[in-house]
Amino acid sequence: MLDVDLWTLLTIVALGLITVVTRGFFFISDKPWSLPGWAQRGLQYAPIAALAAVVIPEIVMARGQLVDTWQDARLFAALAGMAWFSWKRGVLGTIVAGMAVYLPLHVGLGW
């Protein structure tokens, strides 16, 4: 249980370097340059696009397909979370409201 395979350790360290290189990709060089104006304007749409790209498939897809049933706890949990957000604007409340709908449907009814 506490055994560490040497090759695995090397892989883990290399993966840590990948994290540093990707998250700091454009911080590595000291040379002065800046993005062209269109790219700077475009990046203001990147945060919400990145979130939507991660979140929406996790809500509407199952096993690589769009869900083909409404009996899916995630759909109702997402609706409950968004309803909470439009009412109270809090992210913590969005999580709690969503899970309060998700767990009974998913664990209780198996949706």
Place this chain on the structure above:
Amino acid sequence: MFFLPQHRRYEEFWEGVRDQGSVAMGISAWGLMTGVAMVKSGLSVAEALLMTFIVYAGSAQLAAVPMMVSGAPLWVILAAAFCVNLRFVVFSAHLRPYLMHLPRWQRLVSGYVTGDLSYVFFARRYPKPGQTPDELARQQAYLMGNCAVNYVGWMTASVVGVVLANAIPTEWGLGFAGILALLGVLCSLATSRLRVLSAGVAGAAAVAAWALPLKLNILVAIASAVAVCLVIEHLDPKRSGGHRGA
């Protein structure tokens, strides 16, 4: 770096702590399930802990572990992790003007600890890089406040997940709390029509391109959403006005 005391002098550090605190529960649930998944996929407890502390990138860890266990070549594993992390390359392009006043090692450590939501909160809070050293320092303090909470919450939960892997039922789907956290933040960013459009295009593209390997659908989705928004901005500059917060 969030461990530098100089950041804590600024109220912006604590503002970042509070903002990230609103999603800490979701991030922790995600970290917990990532810890569980690493052990259940075949890493030993010690290996999973090392991975948690060194790699610090949940989606890359989840992609890499099954490949490591099945004995894939190192370069394949690293290429996969790089692709899964490509969105961070985009984020670093965005953050560059905010961080270039720092020495290189501080920039790289800052980048290393800046996960998805720390970046998103930062970009939401500061549409433009600071013009003075004081403004830049306050922005950096805000970023590090976010990163501190994200780091502590993620690490703690991951360690619990690794240690208690066999006691935590994966079928409950607790990791969905992480998705709900992102969903809440997504709603908070939807402050202009073009941003809503960006989310819609990205979501649709991510679903349509789902079959791409290595989560490349995320990159395709970001690129399509940004491109569509830029084109619409160009055709109808009036509409691009009125961004609250960026």
